[in-house]
Amino acid sequence: MLREIPWEEAILVASPYPYVLAVTVDKAGKPNAIGLCWWTYVSWSPPMVVIAVGRERYSHECLMYCGEFVLCFPSEEQHKGAWLCGTASGRDRDKLTEGGFSTRPAKVVRPPLIEGATVCLECVVKESHPAGDHDLFIAEVVAIHGDPEKKRHLYSIGYHALTALSHDEVPPLA
């Protein structure tokens, strides 16, 4: 039966959430990736997404500087590196190297693609808006890459663990 529960518990009970990495570059051109669950598609045509990034994150600084990011869906095999991106800061760590990721240049934007991801969306920020303790970065998707053979990607259970699912292995209910 429904009852009032704390915010933290609601976030856990309502999970899993698709877990993505937003890759940016800093002023020195060094790429950094942040783990995010607070993102969604917001427009079909043109394709657009929004990400919510805490103001104290290094990625926030990078986004304000470069105005571009690549939204990557890390695959199941990349779970250790992907978790590092959600738990350490690029201010003092090279998370992409430490996390065992390989990158390659994107088609349009400066931040690179992550090899081995299931999908990578190249994004250009169009607007930003404050929302409580995060800022929303609304961005247009300007190039789309995917590996249809590689489908299992990561979902977060609350904020303490990751699991992996693919769209064609969950039984449709409707």
Ligand SMILES: Cc1cc2nc3c(=O)[nH]c(=O)nc-3n(C[C@H](O)[C@H](O)[C@H](O)COP(=O)(O)O)c2cc1C
């Ligand atoms: C499962 C999970 C989801 C997260 N989702 C977000 C998010 O949507 N927005 C955000 O700002 N931080 C989120 N974080 C926290 C950042 O990934 C984390 O603070 C990271 O260390 C920031 O890295 P940076 O300082 O290199 O930008 C999440 C962390 C985890 C583990």
